Amino acid sequence: MSILVIAEHDNAELKGATLNTIAAAKAIGGDIDVLVAGSGCGAVGEAAAKVAGVSKVLVADSAIYEHQLAENVAKLVADLGKNYSHVLAPATTTGKNMLPRAAALLDVQPISDIIAVESPDTFKRPIYAGNVIATVQSSDAIKVASVRATAFDPVAAEGGSAAVESVSAADDAAVSKFVGEELAESDRPELTAARVVISGGRGMQNGENFELLYKVADKLGAAVGASRAAVDAGFVPNDMQVGQTGKIVAPDLYIAVGISGAIQHLAGMKDSKVIVAINKDEEAPIFSVADYGLVADLFDAVPELETKL
Amino acid sequence: MKVLVAVKRVVDYNVKVRPKADGTDVDTANVKMSINPFCEIAVEEAVRLKEKGVVSEIVAVSMGPKQCQEQIRTALALGADRGIQVETDAELQPLAVAKCLKALVEKEEPQLVILGKQSIDGDNNQTGQMLAALTGMGQGTFASEVNVEEGSVKVTREVDGGLQTVELSLPAVVTTDLRLNEPRYASLPNIMKAKKKPLDTTTPDELGVDIAPRTKTLKVEPPAERQAGIKVADVAELVEKLKSEAKVI
Known part of the structure; x- marks a missing residue:
């Protein structure tokens, strides 16, 4: 088995949720490659290469990936995903926006928000606002899943020495444009990562x-x-x-x-x-x-x- | 322009569902069913766009057994012009729903498709993104503001870090977040009028869509229950417990 993990990052830093997602990939078992799609994101690729347990880091560095527009990133993920048994992304707003789009391009029914890996094709996920836990088995050739970060302890950010390979960008879907963002600025820790x-x-x-x-x-x-x-x-x-x-x-x-x-x-x-x-x-x-x-x-x-x- | 709105019939927001004793499915017998709250926001947004003169026709679509016509009638009472039911008693997974919607988009040619970002039963958060992928449209997911302009739509999205605004060329898919609007209540005259609005029925077969499920639910179970702890008398006791008993501060 070979697993493609989509890295969460802001072109400068690898975000913590990626480490939890890699932990889920480890629970599935097999070679773990990490895709860093971004713009000027070389440092993120290098950080991903240091993560324990990663075999290879694929870096797609292009202006069309600067703001993680789903229309562009999903195309790349679907193109690359064909070569893997599993494609995983963190269940952040970025992952939830992009991953189902990539899955549809692969003609796969994705599995959202997994909280446990039962076997390579069977996962647990919460439904009905967490009032029920469903065990779900996928019959698709490629399993596509978003990972709830809090359910998996992160792997070590250091200790690995994966090869970094650059991959070419897919075509610009040209149906969406980034206009702007208002990001909260705070000196306090990030909500999802705070102790x-x-x-x-x-x-x-x-x-x-x-x-x-x-x-x-x-x-x-x-x-x-x-x-x-x-x-x-x-x-x-x-x-x-x-x-x-x-x-x-x-x-x-x-x-x-x-x-x-x-x-x-x-x-x-x-x-x-x-x-x-x-x-x-x-x-x-x-x-x-x-x-x-x-x-x-x-x-x-x-x-x-x-x-x- | 025309807008297509998808609405889903789900267990009401206020019902606490439980797994059946044999763990095969959740127990939905005799529970109140409603329109998914996010879908209601989608209908409301379409109606507001119509009231602004941006939209000329609103088509509300739902899929599932006969009873989902109730949710289409709700959408019609809120201001949609006509309904389409894709009738099936089979399990419909998000990919299949997206494929049926794609077939309807090809037929109806709307400029905008508005859906809820997720349904409160499956909590999948997938259908809008998959419809956008299958039709090649841009997607404005988790929308908290929608502004239709000439040939494009600007969508402000609720993202983990705050808000992000994207511009999509039309036609486009928008999925609604909670704060996009506050849906109105349907008035009694509008509920009566809704009964007379046209509602067409089709099937996945007629749309040429294979809805065979790709995933199988092996088991459903309640989550690990958390035990209620103790009540502390005052702040001093709370701080003491957190320091010496829980050791978290």
Whole structure:
């Protein structure tokens, strides 16, 4: 078997989710090649070559891959994917956007968000917002799957010495153009990679009050997240949403503040090692998954927490 | 211009589904079924584009057994002009749905196809991307803003790092994220009117599509249950527990 893993990167750095995806590839077994499609992404190729367990790194360096437009990257992935038994990508928004497109070009029914490898053709994945785990077997000749990063421990970023090969770019699909982006800038760790996450919900009442959480986060080196309710209400931007349709996190410590705990939110955080809930409603469903529950007004408890840390 | 909107019949958002005791499937007997929330947002977006004068006709499509006509009627009550049901009792996987939609796109020639980014049952997040691949169209997935311009559409997408805007030439595929709009409620007169709007039926066979499943669900099971822990009396006890018991800070 031979597995093609699509690297997640920003043309400068290899993103952590790639290491979890390579771990899933290892669980399948076989030679693991990594594709770095980007523009001016040589450093990413070199980083990928150092990852433990990688046989070969393919670098497609072209301006058409600069912004990971799915129309272009999927074409390349489908062309290269024909030579592999498996094609894997992280289940990030980039992977989820591109991978099904590549699978359709290969006439393959992809498998989204795998959380376990049972055998080379059989995988587990959550459905119904994580309320049910399905074991799914693929009969396609090439298995195409996106990998939920939190379900696989990352492989070591160092220790490998794979060959780096450049591959030529596919034709420009010429149906889409990058216009611009507004990326959140923060000195705090990335939500999906943080060891500690503190999230706020509707109970925060407004965006200014998230300042209370930022103060605690800075003491703990934590990332700050939010429930859908808080994002929908406009308190904070969408990139902070944790849940079924937002980000999936599994930190060592997750602190839910003023979050009731809808199943769609639990789907995004219930694999955290330790969960703390602070909520004034003692009936809130969040307490049913919390290791430590504190029934209190968050506007008293959070500032006190900050001073005691 | 014409817009095609795909809608899926799913177990209602508020129902907590469970696996059947024999682990073969989820138990959907006697549970409330609704239009997938992301599909509802797709219909709403199409209706708003029509109200702005950008769109002249909205065709709502659903696939599955007879009952999915209910979801097409919901879309018609929200403002779609006519419906198409692709009728089958067989299991439909996203690739098969994308192929059926492709056949309908070739027939209807819409300038825009709007779908939900994922359905809340399968959570696959695939169909829009696959339809775009099969038709060679550009894709604006996870949309939080859609602006149709002359010959193109600008789509702002919710991505992990924030927001990204792409411009796609028409025809194009858009998949909706939660914050694209807030769907309206269908008024009673519109629900009545919807019953009289045209609804055509076809089948995967008539569309020439092989819908044979490519994956097989071997088993479904509940996830590992998390035990509820303890309640702490105050912040001091919480900090103490996190330090000495959980050892996470």
